[in-house]
Amino acid sequence: xxxxxxxxxxxxxxxxxxxxxxxxxxxxxxxxxxxxxxxxxxxxxxxxxxxxxxxxxxxxxxxxxxxxxxxxxxxxxxxxxxxxxxxxxxxxxxxxxxxxxxxxxxxxxxxxxxxxxxxxxxxxxxxxxxxxxxxxxxxxxxxxxxxxxxxxxxxxxxxxxxxxxxxxxxxxxxxxxxxxxxxxxxxxxxxxxxxxxxxxxxxxxxxxxxxxxxxxxxxxxxxxxxxxxxxxxxxxxxxxxxxxxxxxxxxxxxxxxxxxxxxxxxxxxxxxxxxxxxxxxxxxxxxxxxxxxxxxxxxxxxxxxxxxxxxxxxxxxxxxxxxxxxxxxxxxxxxxxxxxxxxxxxxxxxxxxxxxxxxxxxxxxxxxxxxxxxxxxxxxxxxxxxxxxxxxxxxxxxxxxxxxxxxxxxxxxxxxxxxxxxxxxxxxxxxxxxxxxxxxxxxxxxxxxxxx
Numbered sequence: 001x002x003x004x005x006x007x008x009x010x011x012x013x014x015x016x017x018x019x020x021x022x023x024x025x026x027x028x029x030x031x032x033x034x035x036x037x038x039x040x041x042x043x044x045x046x047x048x049x050x051x052x053x054x055x056x057x058x059x060x061x062x063x064x065x066x067x068x069x070x071x072x073x074x075x076x077x078x079x080x081x082x083x084x085x086x087x088x089x090x091x092x093x094x095x096x097x098x099x100x101x102x103x104x105x106x107x108x109x110x111x112x113x114x115x116x117x118x119x120x121x122x123x124x125x126x127x128x129x130x131x132x133x134x135x136x137x138x139x140x141x142x143x144x145x146x147x148x149x150x151x152x153x154x155x156x157x158x159x160x161x162x163x164x165x166x167x168x169x170x171x172x173x174x175x176x177x178x179x180x181x182x183x184x185x186x187x188x189x190x191x192x193x194x195x196x197x198x199x200x201x202x203x204x205x206x207x208x209x210x211x212x213x214x215x216x217x218x219x220x221x222x223x224x225x226x227x228x229x230x231x232x233x234x235x236x237x238x239x240x241x242x243x244x245x246x247x248x249x250x251x252x253x254x255x256x257x258x259x260x261x262x263x264x265x266x267x268x269x270x271x272x273x274x275x276x277x278x279x280x281x282x283x284x285x286x287x288x289x290x291x292x293x294x295x296x297x298x299x300x301x302x303x304x305x306x307x308x309x310x311x312x313x314x315x316x317x318x319x320x321x322x323x324x325x326x327x328x329x330x331x332x333x334x335x336x337x338x339x340x341x342x343x344x345x346x347x348x349x350x351x352x353x354x355x356x357x358x359x360x361x362x363x364x365x366x367x368x369x370x371x372x373x374x375x376x377x378x379x380x381x382x383x384x385x386x387x388x389x390x391x392x393x394x395x396x397x398x399x400x401x402x403x404x405x406x407x408x409x410x411x412x413x414x415x416x417x418x419x420x421x422x423x424x425x426x427x428x429x430x431x432x433x434x435x436x437x438x439x440x441x442x443x444x445x446x447x448x449x450x451x452x
Contacts, residue, residue, distance in 0.1 A: 024158030174303025227289025254301025293357025
């Protein structure tokens with residue numbers, strides 16, 4: 001008789017191998033995937049006839065509006081990432097033509113044009129929600145064979161859809177941070193650091209304890225043996241609190257950190273970080289997570305100044321026009337794309353694993369491109385907010401936690417790598433629907449875990 005208890009995850013090593021040693025796709029394909037989701041969001045906005053306040057008058061009307069949001073936004077996104085992946089460019093062209101057509105139809109009347117300090121808030125919220133939709137769908141979809149391997153995280157160098165995840169989350173936090181909005185904290189730096197990092201550290205240790213106790217698959221090459229996403233966010237928060245610089249100068253400090261870190265990588269650190277050899281000490285076991293903090297910290301600081309420059313600079317003395325903001329964000333997007341292409345070719349290729357300079361500029365370029373697309377469409381779709389959009393935006397971190405819990409439940413219940421394509425689609429639809437239902441119920445109940 002077998003005296004050892006049966007593992008809760010008997011295919012752990014197979015699942016880890018399934019997401020390992022992957023080369024990624026191309027920057028162009030990743031950009032096309034993001035633009036598909038952005039266009040779906042814009043198309044749904046063109047069909048939206050109710051405001052959130054109108055839909056929230058009763059649970060019935062609220063759920064009806066959410067159902068339409070799911071059918072026109074979440075479900076097509078899921079299909080584009082899986083069964084329609086081979087037609088991503090065709091889908092992009094088709095969605096663009098649809099948007100042009102419906103825009104031409106709706107131009108029979110003029111939409112309200114909003115200016116002032118709140119003019120860009122709807123665009124920023126939509127951008128954040130799009131990135132969160134993508135993240136929540138991909139973290140489970142990647143465990144199924146129906147999800148293209150080139151969209152999964154790369155092992156060393158290269159660009160993929162999932163490589164954007166952690167970098168985009170750091171940048172989203174920077175765009176809406178208190179530093180970017182130039183809001184001074186009344187607390188001392190150590191109290192502010194304690195308040196912001198304690199929940200993240202608790203989540204990090206909770207995830208570590210759960211993965212160990214459940215024998216859950218962990219790709220060690222992603223962050224290290226014990227490190228995880230929440231520790232990275234906590235580390236960036238601590239470093240930012242210790243060295244708190246004004247928003248108008250944070251990008252300069254971030255650039256210095258990034259250039260210095262890239263020089264260190266080029267002079268041999270990248271060989272150490274990308275090797276599979278590990279010692280017994282904490283730093284060696286978690287080298288990717290610890291050293292990549294320099295890259296994410298620099299990215300955060302650059303994001304703070306970019307956001308301040310675009311949306312919050314001198315907001316107390318003048319109101320920048322939407323036209324000026326659009327010009328600025330388009331120029332910045334082009335600049336960061338040029339930097340990305342040059343650095344990727346002549347300095348070092350993009351690597352999420354070590355968060356090098358090329359990765360930072362690529363993440364900033366992709367996120368600015370998405371935000372620019374939403375800003376440019378403001379006078380087409382107006383400023384209505386979707387019910388599902390608001391539910392996620394008001395509870396962004398909570399939605400990610402719920403998605404992680406549901407992902408864990410599915411992985412412990414189903415051998416995802418052996419599931420048929422049809423079953424995989426049904427499971428992913430059920431998962432995404434459950435996630436949306438949970439988030440809208442939390443939102444309808446008035447719970448809010450968002451600080452603007």
